Amino acid sequence: MTEDLRIKESNTLVNRNIIICFVILAVLAYVMELKKWANFKEDGKLVTATVVDYSTGRYASLTATFDYNKKVFQGKVQTSVLSEQWPQLVGRSLKALYSEKENMVVLLVFPEDFKAYHIKPDSISTWVRDHLVHY
Incomplete structure (x- = not known):
């Protein structure tokens, strides 16, 4: 039973880390797109x-x-x-x-x-x- 809880906790942590990575990548992509448009308007x-x-x-x-x-x-x-x-x-x-x-x-x-x-x-x-x- 304790092992089952540890596996669930481990899976939850992995899923949470994957979601955090996707959020970070999405924010980075958005910032890069904003920078691209700022460069475009300036240049x-x-x-x-x-x-x-x-x-x-x-x-x-x-x-x-x-x-x-x-x-x-x-x-x-x-x-x-x-x-x-x-x-x-x-x-x-x-x-x-x-x-x-x-x-x-x-x-x-x-x-x-x-x-x-x-x-x-x-x-x-x-x-x-x-x-x-x-x-």
């Missing part, structure tokens, strides 16, 4: 990105091209626009923020984005905000 450069393609399904992505330092880049971009609306973005040019350090591009569509980066919203960004943004 990001304003570019004009033209949406060229999209894919839906399990690995949905939006692809755009943009010029930076006299080089043309093409890759996946992040956006708050719902993927169902992506076909309407193809061929359109939108303001975006690019971070070479984080290797990340984010389309600017919220009014807050324009205020934060001292950008006057253009007709395309206003159209996106009014019709396609997912809040």
